[in-house]
Structure formats: C-alpha cells, structure tokens
Amino acid sequence: MTTRMLLFIGAVLAGVGTACSTPGNFIITFYGFPDNSPPGSGTAYNCGGRNYIAGGSGTYDDPVTIATAPGELDVCEIVYLPLLTKYGRREDDCAQCTTDYSNGEPHIDIWTGSSNINGGQNQIDCEDNLTYGGRYTIVRNPPTNYGVNTSPLFVPPSTCNTQDVYPDNPAHC
C-alpha cells in the first residue's frame, strides 16, 4: 500500500474516533430494583451482551448501568463518572431525566444493584443517601484506563456505601 493511501486511511480513522470531552452540570441520582419502572432489573437496551439486565461493577469492561434521556448520551455509550470513579454505560431510559433534559438540565440516573434482590425501602433510602445534590462533570469518550472503585453502591439488605461517592473528584480527559 502506498504512503499516500496510508495517510488517507489515517485521516479517515482520526475523523471517526470521537475526542474525549468533559461536559458538566449533570444532575446525578440513583435507582435500583424497587424504583425501576417496572420494578426489577430490566433495562431498555441490550448492551455488551447483558441481555437487558442492569448491573456492573464500574470497570470499563463491566460498566455500571446508567439511564438518561434520549439524545443525552448514545445508547450503549460508555462514560466515566468521577463522582463514583466508575465507568457507566447508558443502558436505560429515565423519565425524570427526559423531563430535566428538555428543560436544559442534563440528568443521569445510576443503577445501585442488586440485579436479583429487591432492597425495598432500605434501597430507596440508600439511593437518597447517595444523592448529594449539586451538579457533576462526566467524561465522554474517556480513556479506558482510569482508576475505578468496584464496590457495589448498595448490598441487600441494608449496606449503603456512601463512602464510595466522591463529590469533589475533578473530571479530566
């Protein structure tokens, strides 16, 4: 192949790969088995062979399920969440996110596990306790090698890992 041809292919590939960015101002909330719609671990999209079941530890290869408004993130897009030091993948929709997004407020809802046990009111309380309010920056098209905390956010019946949320963690590409 000629050098000319290789340069051309390189330019095309550079155009396809999307650059890393750090959009801000995201409302971040949490959801799980008891307050999913309908209750359970079902998701709207089948990403990475997960078969419409929410889950994930937060590594790049096992990202935690996140939900957003249509158009806010691409279906099955992987982002990095400095708030949790976890990668997340958009596998679900979220009604409140859709309302907020249409009002100019980006919003991500994050799955808290477990995939097969309903944590009931303890889990709802935990989701509230994990939610710090404020607005957060995420990383789109992130490098794949950022540090992650793989601890589950909620473990039935009542373990709530609020110490694994880092509201002051900055986002960078």
Ligand SMILES: *[C@@H]1O[C@H](CO)[C@@H](O)[C@H](O)[C@H]1NC(C)=O
């Ligand atoms: C949530 O926070 C409240 C107030 O600090 C605490 O009493 C409760 O045990 C917490 N619940 C969970 C599930 O962490």
